[in-house]
Amino acid sequence: MIRQPDDAPRHVVSTSAEADTVLRRLSRDGWTPRAGFALPDPSWDVGAAHLVLHGRVADDDLETAKLAVLAAARGAAVVAVCDTESPAGRALVDDLSRLGPVHRGIDGSDVIANLIPEQRALLDRLAAGDTIAAAAAAEFLSLRTANRRIAEARALFGVRTTREAVLAYLRQRQRTE
Known part of the structure; x- marks a missing residue:
């Protein structure tokens, strides 16, 4: 099957952490990450x-923006980290939009939708003040399984600590309610 350029996802994010989260998600979906926008x-x-x-x-690198757009036009997925208020960032978003939808930032509902019910329950209990051990016991999970589920949630949110994951979960849950 020949893929059309509009089949490949295009993301423009503001931080490397957001890019890492998007790249992990795309990797799980079968995409192969490669640094840089030049296609050999x-x-x-x-x-x-x-x-x-x-x-x-x-901010002023229009050549890199052009390479990203060319890669997207040729069927590659693109994840670009840039300031969308800079000239290069505006040009990048405008040009990528001509090929199809451009995802700007990380949509919190997407991350929450990717959480399994066990992860949501654990994050809710942690937000209420429980320890991981208490949350695991309340959800009838082993401590090892609870730690794995929380580690997976940290990866989805693109954060390094459990505290950051809980805060990101609460912020994004409020946006979707």
């Missing part, structure tokens, strides 16, 4: 390779 493959359509190219677009 001489064939025009690279959609079958299922590549997601990622990198930073500096």
Whole structure:
């Protein structure tokens, strides 16, 4: 099957942490991450390779923005970290929008939708002040399973600590309610 450019996801985010979260999600969906926006493959359509190219677009770097747009036009997924208020950022979003939808930032509802019920229950209990051990016991999970579920949630939110995961969960849950 030949992929169309509008089949490949396009993301423009403001931080490397957001980019890491998006890249993990795309990797789980079968995309192969590759740093930089230049495509070495001489064939025009690279959609079958299922590549997601990622990198930073500096505030005044229109050349890198052009490479990202060309990669997206050739069928690659793109995750760009940039300031969307800069000239290069505005040009990047405008040009990528001509190819199809552009996801700006991380949609909190997407992250929460990717949580399994056990993770939501554990995060709710942690937000209420329970320890991981108490939350695990209340949810009839082993401590090891609870720790794994919380680690998976941290990865989804793109944070390093459980406290940050709980805070991100609460913020994003409020946005969706």
